[in-house]
Amino acid sequence: MTEVITSPNAGFCFGVRKAIDLAVEAAKNAEKDEQGRCGIYTCGMLIHNKRVEQDLAGMGIFKVDDLSEAPAGAKIIVRSHGEPKRFYDKAEELGLELMDATCPFVKRIHDLVHSAREEGKNVIIVGDPGHPEVIGISGWCEDEAVILSSVEEAKAYAESRVDAVSETVVVSQTTMRNEVFDEIVRTIDPDGKMDIKNTICNATAERQQGCAETAKKVDAMVVIGDRASSNTKKLYEIASKYCKNTFFVENLSDLSLKEFEKYNRIGVAAGASTPDYAIKEVTSSMSEKFTDEGLTMADFMGEIEKSLRLPKGGELVTGKVHQVTDKEIIVNLGCKKDGIIPLDEISLEEGQTLTELFKEGDEIQAKVLKTDDGDGTILLSKKKLEATEHWEEINRAYENKELIDVEVIRQVNGGVIALYKEVSGFIPLSQLSDRFVEDSSEFVGQTLTVKVSRVDPRRGKAVFSHKAYLNEERQKALEKVWANINVGDIVEGTVMRFTDYGAFVDIGGIDGLLHISEISWGKLKHPKEVLEIGQKINVKILSMNEEKGKISLGLKQTIPEPWTVIDENYSVGQVVEGKVVQIKEYGCFVELEPGLDGLVHISEIKNERVADINEELSVGEKVNAKILEIDKERKRISLSIKETLNMEPAAEEADAAEEEAADEE
Ligand code: SF4
Numbered sequence: 053m054t055e056v057i058t059s060p061n062a063g064f065c066f067g068v069r070k071a072i073d074l075a076v077e078a079a080k081n082a083e084k085d086e087q088g089r090c091g092i093y094t095c096g097m098l099i100h101n102k103r104v105e106q107d108l109a110g111m112g113i114f115k116v117d118d119l120s121e122a123p124a125g126a127k128i129i130v131r132s133h134g135e136p137k138r139f140y141d142k143a144e145e146l147g148l149e150l151m152d153a154t155c156p157f158v159k160r161i162h163d164l165v166h167s168a169r170e171e172g173k174n175v176i177i178v179g180d181p182g183h184p185e186v187i188g189i190s191g192w193c194e195d196e197a198v199i200l201s202s203v204e205e206a207k208a209y210a211e212s213r214v215d216a217v218s219e220t221v222v223v224s225q226t227t228m229r230n231e232v233f234d235e236i237v238r239t240i241d242p243d244g245k246m247d248i249k250n251t252i253c254n255a256t257a258e259r260q261q262g263c264a265e266t267a268k269k270v271d272a273m274v275v276i277g278d279r280a281s282s283n284t285k286k287l288y289e290i291a292s293k294y295c296k297n298t299f300f301v302e303n304l305s306d307l308s309l310k311e312f313e314k315y316n317r318i319g320v321a322a323g324a325s326t327p328d329y330a331i332k333e334v335t336s337s338m339s340e341k342f343t344d345e346g347l348t349m350a351d352f353m354g355e356i357e358k359s360l361r362l363p364k365g366g367e368l369v370t371g372k373v374h375q376v377t378d379k380e381i382i383v384n385l386g387c388k389k390d391g392i393i394p395l396d397e398i399s400l401e402e403g404q405t406l407t408e409l410f411k412e413g414d415e416i417q418a419k420v421l422k423t424d425d426g427d428g429t430i431l432l433s434k435k436k437l438e439a440t441e442h443w444e445e446i447n448r449a450y451e452n453k454e455l456i457d458v459e460v461i462r463q464v465n466g467g468v469i470a471l472y473k474e475v476s477g478f479i480p481l482s483q484l485s486d487r488f489v490e491d492s493s494e495f496v497g498q499t500l501t502v503k504v505s506r507v508d509p510r511r512g513k514a515v516f517s518h519k520a521y522l523n524e525e526r527q528k529a530l531e532k533v534w535a536n537i538n539v540g541d542i543v544e545g546t547v548m549r550f551t552d553y554g555a556f557v558d559i560g561g562i563d564g565l566l567h568i569s570e571i572s573w574g575k576l577k578h579p580k581e582v583l584e585i586g587q588k589i590n591v592k593i594l595s596m597n598e599e600k601g602k603i604s605l606g607l608k609q610t611i612p613e614p615w616t617v618i619d620e621n622y623s624v625g626q627v628v629e630g631k632v633v634q635i636k637e638y639g640c641f642v643e644l645e646p647g648l649d650g651l652v653h654i655s656e657i658k659n660e661r662v663a664d665i666n667e668e669l670s671v672g673e674k675v676n677a678k679i680l681e682i683d684k685e686r687k688r689i690s691l692s693i694k695e696t697l698n699m700e701p702a703a704e705e706a707d708a709a710e711e712e713a714a715d716e717e
Pocket of ligand 1: 066156
């Protein structure tokens with residue numbers, strides 16, 4: 053069984069395919085006159101292939117050799133290798149409409165040299181001065197570029213140059229060989245001062261490499277293409293080097309099928325101007341049952357069908373990166389048109405560039421925006437694909453009740469719009485916080501964790517709730533607090549608010565009641581006598597009921613009850629300071645500390661007889677008193693103020709004696 057192997061990258065390159073697609077589409081949509089002309093022309097051959105030229109003529113597209121030959125009002129297709137600026141000016145002068153099929157890679161060179169010239173820089177083009185692409189490039193820098201086609205020319209230029217090296221931009225013809233370009237650059241710019249732009253397109257090198265690799269492993273090679281096509285001739289030379297049985301054919305009729313019966317493995321290569329159908333008719337004729345890299349005939353037909361089918365708008369496609377520039381990615385989708393992902397359809401982080409992130413040969417997924425972007429290519433978007441993926445993530449979060457982070461981007465009526473990656477959703481005002489929100493502007497720019505509360509897949513809309521997240525978090529915190537506290541624990545809390553009967557204290561998400569009777573060992577009329585809002589205090593958990601969510605707290609329990617430590621702090625004969633808290637007929641009560649009052653009997657107030665205590669003392673007054681008796685059983689303390697009065701002169705005398713002694717010294 054004969055095996056037929058088509059070499060990688062055989063046939064049309066991206067730029068040529070784009071030009072052909074544009075021509076075919078334009079012809080399809082144009083009306084033809086009686087002679088079958090559709091008013092569309094190419095200036096010179098669109099590509100170097102007579103069959104393609106005949107096909108185009110069959111569609112009503114004809115060739116003129118100069119713009120002046122085209123009838124007024126005609127449409128002219130600009131070829132993939134581009135034209136100089138004067139070509140565009142002349143077309144305008146002649147009233148011709150241009151359909152620009154300049155390959156984007158060539159267009160980029162036009163832009164580079166044009167801007168360089170505008171900035172007053174010198175331009176060097178490394179390439180063949182007679183090649184239409186180089187003529188076109190030169191025409192975008194006022195034909196003032198220096199064109200170098202060989203290392204010898206580069207040496208001569210380097211020796212005689214007078215321009216400032218640092219003011220020079222160097223570009224290359226797209227089909228230049230990398231080694232030659234590098235050698236020329238080394239010759240003219242040994243110190244690396246020039247602005248070097250390697251604008252070589254790898255399509256040609258890859259095709260040639262694929263041809264060489266295939267030729268090495270087959271018994272015979274067939275190179276398909278027009279005999280006038282220089283790149284096909286080059287392929288023939290390469291194939292002949294590695295395979296002695298190499299044949300150059302323009303089409304199927306040149307092929308002596310009998311001749312090929314004796315070969316087991318046949319390789320097929322094709323030039324950049326060879327259409328797919330020419331390759332396929334040759335390969336499929338070689339053998340009724342050939343295999344192509346392991347494909348059967350049925351597989352092969354399937355491949356052809358697949359290549360003819362174009363993806364639909366909205367379809368997700370996978371392809372191989374064919375070329376990356378700073379502005380776009382060209383993607384080979386395995387069908388008759390290539391895909392383009394423009395820069396603005398790719399999410400990049402600040403400072404990132406396309407060429408850093410993607411390289412030729414990478415597999416890439418994208419969503420189809422348009423099957424024809426008006427330029428004969430398929431417009432793709434990676435952002436839209438991400439949006440689809442991100443929409444699925446939102447749906448998953450909704451179904452699984454998961455949390456996601458969103459960025460609030462703007463205020464709208466009744467809430468805000470927030471982005472989850474590329475997908476936008478709505479957060480109603482009432483769902484922005486667990487507190488009342490009057491003005492949502494404070495949230496703009498913030499990243500919020502939210503729950504997805506509603507999704508509308510048909511309209512691609514989602515509603516988020518930050519409040520639900522906060523509530524959930526609070527609930528979790530509460531559960532944690534409940535799990536970690538026990539009756540008897542002393543915990544830190546914050547005084548939140550007062551009532552007449554006590555204060556509420558937050559102990560980590562739960563508000564516990566600190567009853568007024570549990571605040572102090574003494575008597576209080578209102579909690580604010582000893583506490584302040586926001587004050588941090590340690591409290592003891594007196595009781596708790598998780599079901600009812602109630603906790604009773606005690607503050608006084610965090611310090612000992614005064615009578616339990618009375619012996620440590622007080623003794624008979626000790627003079628203490630206190631505050632008069634109550635006046636009775638028989639005496640007054642003096643508070644030594646909260647919860648510890650002593651009685652000063654009326655007879656112990658003064659040395660003289662006291663008729664009315666109110667004439668001697670008032671509530672709130674601070675007094676010194678001597679402890680006469682401590683009755684622990686009945687929890688009573690007897691005090692005497694007059695005893696301290698009796699002591700004072702003695703103290704004064706002692707002080708005076710001390711001062712006297714000091715003076716004598
Ligand atoms: S630059 Fe590359 S892709 Fe464009 S036409 Fe030339 S060879 Fe083809």
